[in-house]
Amino acid sequence: MDKDTLKKEIREFIVDTFLFGEGADSFTDSDSFMQTGIVDSTGILEVTGFIEEKFDFAIENEEMTPVNLDSVDNLVAFISKKVNG
Amino acid sequence: MEFHKNILKIDAEKVCDTICTQIRSQLKNDLHKTGAVVGISGGIDSSVVAALCVKAFGPKRVFGVMMPEKDSADESKSLAEVLADHFGFDTTLESIYKGCEGLGVYDKRDEAIKQVFPDYKPTWKSKIITPTNLLEKETFNFFTVVVETDSGEIREERLPLKPYLQVVAATNYKQRLRMTTLYYHAEKRNWAVMGTGNKDEHMQGFFVKYGDGGTDLKPIAHLYKIQVFQLAEYLGVPNEIINRIPTTDTYSSEVTQEEFFYGLDFYRMDMLWHAMENSVPKEKAAEVLDLTVEQVERAFYNIQRKITATEYLRMEPLEIKG
Numbered sequence: 001m002d003k004d005t006l007k008k009e010i011r012e013f014i015v016d017t018f019l020f021g022e023g024a025d026s027f028t029d030s031d032s033f034m035q036t037g038i039v040d041s042t043g044i045l046e047v048t049g050f051i052e053e054k055f056d057f058a059i060e061n062e063e064m065t066p067v068n069l070d071s072v073d074n075l076v077a078f079i080s081k082k083v084n085g
Numbered sequence: 086m087e088f089h090k091n092i093l094k095i096d097a098e099k100v101c102d103t104i105c106t107q108i109r110s111q112l113k114n115d116l117h118k119t120g121a122v123v124g125i126s127g128g129i130d131s132s133v134v135a136a137l138c139v140k141a142f143g144p145k146r147v148f149g150v151m152m153p154e155k156d157s158a159d160e161s162k163s164l165a166e167v168l169a170d171h172f173g174f175d176t177t178l179e180s181i182y183k184g185c186e187g188l189g190v191y192d193k194r195d196e197a198i199k200q201v202f203p204d205y206k207p208t209w210k211s212k213i214i215t216p217t218n219l220l221e222k223e224t225f226n227f228f229t230v231v232v233e234t235d236s237g238e239i240r241e242e243r244l245p246l247k248p249y250l251q252v253v254a255a256t257n258y259k260q261r262l263r264m265t266t267l268y269y270h271a272e273k274r275n276w277a278v279m280g281t282g283n284k285d286e287h288m289q290g291f292f293v294k295y296g297d298g299g300t301d302l303k304p305i306a307h308l309y310k311i312q313v314f315q316l317a318e319y320l321g322v323p324n325e326i327i328n329r330i331p332t333t334d335t336y337s338s339e340v341t342q343e344e345f346f347y348g349l350d351f352y353r354m355d356m357l358w359h360a361m362e363n364s365v366p367k368e369k370a371a372e373v374l375d376l377t378v379e380q381v382e383r384a385f386y387n388i389q390r391k392i393t394a395t396e397y398l399r400m401e402p403l404e405i406k407g
Contacts, residue, residue, distance in 0.1 A: 034393075040393075049245050049247075052245075061243055064225045064227045066223055
């Protein structure tokens with residue numbers, strides 16, 4: 001999956017799950033989910049569950065970090081690295 | 086901004102007088118109640134609140150309720166009895182075990198754990214922990230279930246969202262049953278239910294909404310945990326209670342509050358939080374606490390995140406405006 005498609009899928013998941021399908025333009029790809037308040041710590045578990053199921057890999061405990069999971073850009077980079085090795 | 090190792094040292098006598106004056110006034114003038122009911126667990130917070138109530142209202146206007154269930158430590162009851170004997174107030178024992186069983190608390194929790202460990206048996210012990218290395222690494226507060234099999238083997242696995250939420254929802258029944266039990270004893274006396282949460286619990290959301298958070302007064306919710314210890318010393322709370330390591334007393338395996346929720350020892354957490362609240366420069370906080378600036382930043386971030394994420398716990402039910 002190319003990065004643009006990946007980004008689109010992640011944005012759709014975030015908007016559908018946490019914003020009731022509204023306000024897709026209320027956050028940029030680099031905005032922190034936590035700092036903007038879109039996703040809280042329980043929501044991060046929802047994000048990780050979505051990624052593990054969708055992309056069929058396990059996220060290790062040491063990978064549960066903001067650097068990997070706290071924005072659309074961070075997620076795209078993390079998933080790309082995990083999927084492509 | 087002044088910041089040094091003893092910045093959170095309180096004048097215990099003065100703090101005690103302030104609390105006693107205010108809770109007397111609150112009971113009399115705001116709540117129109119004539120005494121205080123306290124859930125006593127043998128822990129430091131409920132012990133301090135009970136002692137404050139005895140000082141404010143006298144022992145005859147204080148009633149302690151011990152509410153153990155299947156996963157409570159035996160020590161909880163015995164220490165609560167030590168406390169009541171020491172301060173001279175009456176108590177009752179109200180096991181919530183049958184209530185928990187009737188509501189399926191243990192079955193619901195076990196069903197969730199089985200989603201992670203399919204061979205899990207109700208005889209195994211279990212607990213939930215969070216990362217305790219928050220100074221070393223910026224990490225999210227994910228939850229890990231740790232089980233101890235009948236043969237003593239320890240296994241652990243991160244909890245995915247659904248079983249995590251089910252474990253929490255099931256175990257929160259316990260605190261909510263305790264709340265209803267306390268209100269039974271309070272209402273039949275026309276007394277008030279005292280909250281026992283400290284500032285760490287109240288502001289970082291380490292309580293159950295309408296469970297241990299469901300009370301009439303919160304007399305120590307403005308005090309850091311390390312200040313509660315100072316108050317305990319001043320009030321003469323028995324040493325065996327002061328020296329007990331704070332646990333959740335909610336899971337069958339003993340789990341400390343540090344490993345369950347806070348991820349940091351109380352002294353450093355409270356000092357860092359105070360620094361954050363008072364805009365102490367990170368460099369100064371790092372110097373006083375013998376940490377790096379990066380560690381201070383991580384702690385600030387973690388504490389602030391917990392406060393923000395748990396705001397809904399402290400909210401009153403929202404009403405429609407206009």
